[in-house]
Amino acid sequence: MMKSLQRILCLGVLLVASLAMADSIQLRDGHPDVYYVKKGDTLWDISARFLENPWQWPELWHDNPEIDNPHLIYPGDEIRLSWQGGEPRLTVNRDGNSRTQLPDGTIKLTPRARELDRDSAIPAIPMSAIQSYLKEALVVSREEIADAPYVVGGQDRRVVYGMGDTIYARDPDTQFENAPPRYGIYRVGEEYVDPETDEVLGYEARQIGLASITGHEDDMVTMEVVRSSEDIRVDDRLFPQPDRRVRAVLYPHAPDEKTTGHIIRFFDRINSVARNDVVVMNLGEREGMEPGHVLDIFQQGELVRDRQRDEMVRLPRTRSGSLVLFRVYEKVSYGLIMESLRPIYMQDIVESPEGSY
Incomplete structure (x- = not known):
């Protein structure tokens, strides 16, 4: 009797879940x-x-x-x-x-072998909207910056270097042990800070060049700059070049649990962003984020004065779009805006889609 009741309850739960979906x-x-x-x-x-x-x-x-x-x-x-x-x-x-x-709407079929x-x-x-961020952007910690090899100089006593130039880099800690043949040259810039807790979430490292090792002596290497997008300077950091492709099996899906965060950075825009722009959020692996996660975007409601009660109240938030995460780090993520119903601003809220949790 008890087992029959348990089966009925289980079937009921499955039916409710199916209907809800x-x-x-x-x-x-x-x-x-x-x-x-x-x-x-x-x-x-x-x-x-x-x-x-x-x-x-x-x-x-x-x-x-x-x-x-x-x-x-x-x-x-x-x-x-x-x-x-x-x-x-x-x-x-x-x-x-x-x-x-065909112009009349007819579908013409042509047999062919498909590999x-x-x-x-x-x-x-x-992919065209995110390719440069996959190849040229990193988020690193203060410790990773301190431990990374760095440019110490170059030929002819110049202060800036570019493609075809010879530069020298130093790695006092590991002396380039097991060094790859090529390094990306990065400039550390934007500090990512959580707008609610003031926690430093990481530092943006932007690739400005690529260099190959041509010589190695103790803790210093000689390198040839094989590509540069801007001037390379002393103290720029070196990081290995990982495979940063987004796999075809990445597909949009909702997080398993409700998650809320904020947009903390966008690129090449001053006031707002829209569809096909890239933004950074204060959510990462530690919050359960993964590539492919979909988040809705909301504008915070305006703060207005209720003249009847002489007090400040905030108007309800409004949905302004959605995005898909394509690169996830420990504490931040990069996402591509897939839908924008109105301009999207810094500090706008990102949240798991309603009905997905």
Whole structure:
């Protein structure tokens, strides 16, 4: 009797969870029933054709034994929306035909052999908008700055150096033990500070060049500058060049728990940012953030005076957009704004999407 009751309770919980998921998923008005993936698409763009909240994409996937990883979508794939048990489902059809839409709306199929690899899959978000931040940006701690090798000089007693020049760098602590053949040359700049706690979250290190080691003696190396985007100076730091590609399997999804933070930095903008701009948030790995996490953006309500009670009150906040994290460090994250309903400002709130926790 007790086991039967437990089964009934478990089934009830699963049914409620399933209904809650179905109720929370909103299809976009005018959504297509079929969409053919084309070159230049992103996973977010395709999701937005079907859903009000593109991050809910994984919840609609129907198991397809012919597709090893449904999050790897390729040009020519057919995305089809169907209904099963009253719930929407998305499936991928990959039959090897090349599709061309004719002016009258007819789809022309051209058979072809398809060799698929992960690198040819469509990306989750526009790679052109984040490529430079993947290759040229680091967030480092005060300790990492102090321990990093640094430029001490160059030939001809000059004070600035560029591509083709010879420079010298020193590493008193490890003497370049197990040094890679190339280093990125970085300039340490912006200090990231939490707006609520005043905690120093890290320091922005911006790559300004790339240099190869041509000689090594004790704690000093000789290097040739093979690339520079601006003048290289004494005290600039050296950091190894990790693989900083965003994998094709990165896809937008919501955090498991409610998380709230603030935008603390944006780039090349003075007052506000919008769609396809990059911002920095005071949330990182220690808060459970990971690449692909989606966060909604809210403007803090204006502080106004209630003349009836002669007191200051804050107006309700308003949703201003959403973003996807693409690079996550211990205490901060870089995100790309995917949607902007109005201008987005410094100190705006970022939060897990409603209904995702």
